[in-house]
Amino acid sequence: MSADQLLAKLRSTLGEKAVVTDPDVLDANRNDEATFCAAGVPLVLVRPGTTAEVQEVVRAAGEYGVPIVTQGARSGLSGGANAIDGCILLSTARMNRVLEISVEDQVAVVQPGVVNADLSRAVLGQGLFYPPDPSSWEMSTVGGNIATNAGGLCCVKYGVTGDFVRGLEVVLASGEVVRTGRRSVKGVAGYDLTQLIVGSEGTLGIVTEATLALRPAPEAALTAAATFLSVEEGVAAAAAVMASGLRPSLLEFLDGPTARAIQNYRDMGLPENVGSLLMAQSDRGPRAAEDVAAIAEICTAHGAAEVAVASDAEESAMLLEARRLVHYALEPLGTTLIDDVAVPRSKLVALLTGITEIGTKYDVLICCPGHIGDGNMHPTVVFDRSDPAAEARALEAFGAVMELGLALGGTITGEHGIGKLKRQWLAQELGPVGLRLQRDVKAAFDPQSLLNPDKLFL
Incomplete structure (x- = not known):
């Protein structure tokens, strides 16, 4: 069956405006923010507005054997949303409604295209709080956050996206709809399909x-900053802050190169010889002042040159x-390749020391901000992409950082996902049996391998 037949079917189902084949639009939508991941040329971009329309797209894709990339x-950083040649790009942008906010049950029911920050503001108006807050929260959507199990600045206290997903409505590769999980706080009936979908x-x-x-x-x-x-201090x-019994709502870290880049970008009053910068926050209202004062004392006891409360x-x-x-300050320095390793907190000094050694070995600048409270760091390789040799060294350094994270008992991704960028290291982290089980799960859900088929696995 021809592409023209598939396009005609999609238009008859969704309407002309929801089916886009303009080459310029397709080109603008064929990749995410991961600059080093290949992106193919899609056949079409569709913008369904309802679950029923998503079902029709999936059924048509199955009938014609065409892959779908949702x-x-x-705003992702791993190529997870990148097109493959001839695919259907399925945008959830029109599915952007907050369907319900329940003060009594303390839940929100939303469509996947809702922007994270919009949801946070909507529930705050009801005296409620949705904690997951990735740095891209003013543009990233709930569906994308669920897809990668995104974290954010507040996850040291509150956890990541998956910790707040009670249930999902999901269109399967067959076109069927399944509802996973439940609205209640507790529920352990059967396999946890909700958490299986989160991060997939x-x-x-x-x-x-x-x-x-x-x-x-x-x-x-x-907030306090020290x-x-x-780096070691x-x-x-x-x-020491995490071991003290305090529970900061935010604990963020910048290494020296990152702090100096920020100071050069905008005068923040940081000293030229800064080796690291620690930022902590308490959201306990009247007790917050006491908390940040205690954090300041801990920082001073561990050699802080300066503490601001x-x-x-x-x-x-x-x-x-x-x-x-951070993102804006590093941009003028060159192209950035952002890593996403997480290690046990006891291994953070080894990780940061090793990153410095990797930068020296491959002759590249590696800046390292991160969510130090939960050990999730973002080593960022900065280099001149117009220099092929520099690009090659940067890619080698990027891989070496992931190898280091695994050697320290960590993971290659704490919140960005695998996508296309990290597929070659996933097998190393999972091991052969774990990888086989994951492939079996994929085959059970998607026998034709039409749902984002070139992601996660090589």
Whole structure:
């Protein structure tokens, strides 16, 4: 059957406006933010507005044997939303409604195209809180967050996306709809299909609705920031904060190269010889001042050169600004290749020391911000992409960082996913039996391998 027949079927089902074949539009939508992942040329971009329309797209794809790549905001960093040649790109952009916010049950029911920050603001208006907050939260969607089990700045206290997914509505490769999980707080009947879908990057089904757990709105927050002359002192202070019994709502780390890049980008008053920067926050309202004062004492005891403690929300925002500037501060330095390793906190010094050695070995700059409270770091290789030799060294350094993370008992991805970028290392992390089981799961859900087929596995 021809492509023209498939396109005609899609138009008859979705309408002309929801089926796009303009080459310029297809080219603009064929990849996410992972600059080093190949992207194919899609056949068509479709924008269904309902679960029933998603079903029709999936059934048509199955009938014609055409793969489907589901996309949210395309803010991912692993190539998980990249097109393959001849595929259907399925955008969830039109499925962007918050269907329900229940104060009594403390849940929200949403479609996958809802932007994370929009959901957070909507539930806050009801006195509730949706904690997952990836750095891209002003553009990334709930569906994409579910696909990669995204984390964020607050995950040190509250956990990642999967910790808040109660249930899902999913269109399977057969076109059938399955509802997984439940609305209730507890429920352990059968295999946990909800958590199987979370983090599956669109390879097992297409999420069309999510029931998300909420919490009461947090109290007012305060922030402390400390500079150190070495990486080791900053890591030791972070470990001491986590071991103290305090539960910061945010604990973020910048190594020296990252802090200096931020200072060069915008004057934040950071010293030239800064070795690391630690930022912590408490959201316990009247007790927050006591918490950040205790954190400041811990930092001072571990050699902090300077500690700043906010007295109000405005000062807190100013202290956190350095963390939010990382992406913009590194851009002028060259092309960035962002890693996503997570290791046990006890191995953080070894990780950061090893990253410095890798940068020296491959003659590349590696900056390392990260969510130090849960050991999830983002080593970022910076280089001149116009220099083929520099690009080759950067790719080798990127792989060496992942090898180091695995050697330290960690993982190659804490929140960005595998996509296309890290497929060659997944088998190493899972082992042959684990990899076989994952392939078996994929085959059970998607026998024709039409759902995002070139992702996760080589």
